[in-house]
Amino acid sequence: MNEQVRRLQEELHRAHYVVEEGLATVLYLAQRLARPLLLEGPAGVGKTALAKAVATVRSVSLVRLQCYEGLDASQALYDWDYPKQLLTARTAFAEGVVNQAALYSEPFLIERPLLRALRERPAPVLLIDEVDRADEEFEALLLEFLSEFQITIPEMGTFRAEEPPIVILTSNRTRDLSDALRRRCLYVWIDYPSPEQEAAIISLHVPQIASELARQIARGMRRLRKLSLLKPPGLAESLDFAQALHELGAQELDEEGVRLTLGCLLKTEEDLNFVRERGLDVLWNA
Numbered sequence: 001m002n003e004q005v006r007r008l009q010e011e012l013h014r015a016h017y018v019v020e021e022g023l024a025t026v027l028y029l030a031q032r033l034a035r036p037l038l039l040e041g042p043a044g045v046g047k048t049a050l051a052k053a054v055a056t057v058r059s060v061s062l063v064r065l066q067c068y069e070g071l072d073a074s075q076a077l078y079d080w081d082y083p084k085q086l087l088t089a090r091t092a093f094a095e096g097v098v099n100q101a102a103l104y105s106e107p108f109l110i111e112r113p114l115l116r117a118l119r120e121r122p123a124p125v126l127l128i129d130e131v132d133r134a135d136e137e138f139e140a141l142l143l144e145f146l147s148e149f150q151i152t153i154p155e156m157g158t159f160r161a162e163e164p165p166i167v168i169l170t171s172n173r174t175r176d177l178s179d180a181l182r183r184r185c186l187y188v189w190i191d192y193p194s195p196e197q198e199a200a201i202i203s204l205h206v207p208q209i210a211s212e213l214a215r216q217i218a219r220g221m222r223r224l225r226k227l228s229l230l231k232p233p234g235l236a237e238s239l240d241f242a243q244a245l246h247e248l249g250a251q252e253l254d255e256e257g258v259r260l261t262l263g264c265l266l267k268t269e270e271d272l273n274f275v276r277e278r279g280l281d282v283l284w285n286a
Contacts, residue, residue: 004028008057017046017053018201023188027054030186036146036167038182041190044234047170050190051127054166061124063165065113067134073141077151079110104155115151118161126165131181132174139178146184195219198238206242216253217242220283224265227282229274233265240264253284 002025009024019027027050030037039047055062065076085103092099111119117126128142145151146167150160169185171177193201198218202209217238225232233241241264250257258280266272275282 002028011057012050012053013204015053015056016204017050018193018197018204019050020197023050023190026186026188031166033186034164036169036185038169038171038177038185038187039190040171040173040187042192042232042234043172044232044236045190045192046235047190048127048129049235051125051129051168051170054168055125058125058166060122061120062127063113063117063120063124064127064129067128067130067132067138069133069135071134071138074112076112076114076138076141077145078112078115078153080104081108081110084108101155106156109153109156114145115159117165117167118149118151118159120165121163123161123163123165126167128167128169130172131169132171132177136178139181143178143180143184192221192225193235195222198222198235201235202239202242205239206246209242209246210251213245213250213252214242216284217245220253223282224275227274227278229266229271230268231266231271237265237267255280258283 005021005025005028008028009019009021012019012024027037029035039050041047051064052062085108088108089103113126117124131139131142134142148160149164150158152158169181192198195215195218198221199211199215202214202217203211206214221233221238241261244261244264245253245257248257248260262272262275262280266275
């Protein structure tokens with residue numbers, strides 16, 4: 001293994017993120033090549049958490065743009081503080097002094113995530129979360145931003161990143177992303193961890209938990225995710241479940257412990273009823 005990749009793995013582990021060699025290598029290359037990294041996979045596998053861990057490792061801030069349907073430039077790039085502009089304009093008019101250009105200057109500029117990521121020093125980690133939820137029009141805007149790492153504000157000029165941010169995009173694959181965006185990025189598919197990896201993650205985040213219980217939980221998660229659930233539990237639910245069992249003093253999975261903490265894992269009535277009807281021992285019986 002490359003020494004720098006191994007060191008990155010160790011640093012991420014200290015930031016409470018367990019990463020295997022393949023992902024660590026792509027992450028290292030994305031930083032060295034100054035290319036965006038597209039992480040795709042099911043919800044709850046740790047894509048967003050990886051961006052947070054990278055920011056921690058680099059000791060920089062995390063700038064997050066949460067994508068949603070209808071997201072446009074005014075929410076992603078920049079906007080103007082219109083109430084403040086109006087109040088200033090009224091005051092200036094009353095005093096007989098009107099300077100329209102001054103109304104479109106730094107004191108009235110509202111930084112949105114993309115502009116903030118360009119201007120902040122040191123360069124932050126820019127997380128563009130759930131990009132698949134945004135419209136194709138926003139995706140086109142994003143391509144322009146990622147190609148030059150610059151934003152032009154007609155009233156103020158062009159802002160260009162002296163040092164480009166580390167860009168991580170995530171997608172739950174609710175829709176297909178364009179080929180142009182995919183070509184712009186390095187790509188990793190992140191799936192649910194193996195039981196061994198998940199047990200290690202549980203032990204890292206809940207260090208007081210019994211090691212056998214951590215392994216039982218990891219195996220139980222694998223069985224639950226194979227069921228036809230509306231919302232399969234992700235790593236966050238797995239960790240909540242482990243923490244809850246530890247707080248109750250559990251040493252192993254049993255029916256009472258699972259019954260009392262099932263709401264940590266399943267977040268819809270349909271899934272709760274499905275697992276209860278199937279039998280709670282599905283978590284520990286193959």
